[in-house]
Amino acid sequence: MPSVFISPSTQEFNPYVDGGNEEYYMNLIADELIPYLLASGITVNRNNPDESLGRAIALSNEQRYDLHLALHSNAAPESLAGKLSGTDVYYYPTSAKGRQAADIIAANFKAIYPDPNLVNTKTSTTLAELRKTKAPAVLIEIAYHDNPQDAQWIRENIGEIAKNLALSVTEFLGVPFREP
Numbered sequence: 001m002p003s004v005f006i007s008p009s010t011q012e013f014n015p016y017v018d019g020g021n022e023e024y025y026m027n028l029i030a031d032e033l034i035p036y037l038l039a040s041g042i043t044v045n046r047n048n049p050d051e052s053l054g055r056a057i058a059l060s061n062e063q064r065y066d067l068h069l070a071l072h073s074n075a076a077p078e079s080l081a082g083k084l085s086g087t088d089v090y091y092y093p094t095s096a097k098g099r100q101a102a103d104i105i106a107a108n109f110k111a112i113y114p115d116p117n118l119v120n121t122k123t124s125t126t127l128a129e130l131r132k133t134k135a136p137a138v139l140i141e142i143a144y145h146d147n148p149q150d151a152q153w154i155r156e157n158i159g160e161i162a163k164n165l166a167l168s169v170t171e172f173l174g175v176p177f178r179e180p
Helices: 022-039 053-062 096-109 148-156 158-173
Strands: 003-008 043-046 067-074 087-091 119-123 137-144
Touching: 003 022, 003 053, 022 043, 022 067, 022 158, 067 096, 067 148, 067 158, 087 096, 096 119, 096 137, 096 158, 137 148, 148 158
Parallel strands: 003 043, 003 067, 067 137, 087 119
Antiparallel strands: 087 137
C-alpha cells in the first residue's frame, strides 16, 4: 500500500494578515486532505503540531514513506511584505521522485490558484524537510499569508486546496482518486 507523511507547518509564530497563523491554516488543510488519501487507499501519518520540526522529520524517517508532503504558507521579506503572491512547490535538486511530485502538484495547483502564472516549482538544499527526510519530499508554500488576497484565498479554499493536493498525490503514487 502506498504511504505518505503529511507535515503541516508548526509555525504558529507566523501570523496571517487579518488573523490566524500558518500552523492553524496548514493543519486545517491537512485535516481535509487526509480523508481523501485514506479513501484512495493510501496509508497516512502526520506530524503533531505541538512538536518541533525536528520531531516531524524524525517521525517521517521512522518508517518508509513514498512521499513526505510539507504544507506551508509563505511570507515576503519585510521590504516586500504584502506585495508578493503565488505558490512555490519545492523539491531537493537531486531527488527525481521529489521533482516528479513537485511538477505534478504545481501543474494541478495551476487549476485552482487565481493566477496560474504564479505557480512555480523550485529547488532548495536548505529546507530541512527536503534535505533531512528519507522519503522523496515536497514542500509547498501554498500562498503568501502576509498578502491580504492570498491569505483570504487560503481561508476560503481550504477544502479545494486539500482536494487538489490529494488528486496530485494519487496521481504521483499511481492510485485512483476516491472521495471520502
